[in-house]
Amino acid sequence: MKKSYYLLLMLFVAVFSGCKKEEEDPVDKIFSFDIKNEKEFVATKNEINAAYTASSNGFNFPLPVSGVAGDTEADFRENNTSTSLVTDIRVREVYLTMPDNATEDFSFLEKVDIYIAMDKDDPNPLLMAYNRAIPTNVGKKLVFTPTDASVVKYVKAGEYALILKDYKMRRQVTSDLSITARITYTVTANPLK
Template sequence: MSRFGIFIILISIVCSCSKLDELTKFNIDYETEVTIPASTGISLPFDIFTPDTETNSESKFESNDTRKDLIESIKLTKLQLDITSPDDADFSFIESIEVYINAEGLDEILIAYKEDVSETASILDLDVTDIELKEYIKKDSYSLRLNTVTDETLGQDHEIDVNSTFYVDAKILGL
């Protein structure tokens, strides 16, 4: 076989591996809710805890042709807050916010934040940290802690959806 033929075969193998590698990358979305209570103090940090979020990681990995032991990396790519109640509310009452993740047997770590919030919209996109989170998502569940500072007194409770997207890079059944 000529050198050109070997070169073509090698290029084909590399391209095939690249295409397979793309099949091992997918997103997992989670949603949970929190309530910021009315009459929360101004300029004082306070914590809001989400209920445990079931990861269902085994089935989510399986539906993407992989397993927990084949996960190479999981990182948060998006964390968005969406006020669902009251209808006319916006995020102008928040001065700053930090979001931490916690799972059984693991340390709590900062995953997203927003400083000097002046949003007059009902949706707030937070800045995400570039931290490895595979051990948290591989657990059965995780919880979030929102550390928030407000700059206004709230007259009523604010219901907020917390929407997160995690980018998963895994091997497809060992390939």
């Protein structure tokens, strides 16, 4: 009996000695949730080809995607919080897609950064996500790496602009591009505020 008790104790110690408890704020864990925003837009052939020509000559002008909006207050209410209790919002996932039947794909791009701004004329946009190594066989979905920047002021505003800039293109395009931007944010709220 003592031998089996000793064996059980050693097993317990072996199992739990390898577990490392991560330090995590319990409030953040309990009061974090995801929200999603989506924006369909058309990047015209003329805009893209003009950007290609400009970038070939050493210029890089931004391509704005205005009016991305979500019903953030409704998203917050759905998660039992409100705008006033939200303390932080970080980008979790960003990607652009084209319809399956589109004649183009994202292979015309070599790299591109996505900035978030209060509007398309905001002089201080914030780098939100990037893809600086787009493969030539990328297809119709372009996934970005999010930065760790807080975007709380933009998302809480309810409407914001995305700005595609610092891009490099491989070629011109042959048609207008219907694109959907999909963004997932992780929201942290503090109910004790």
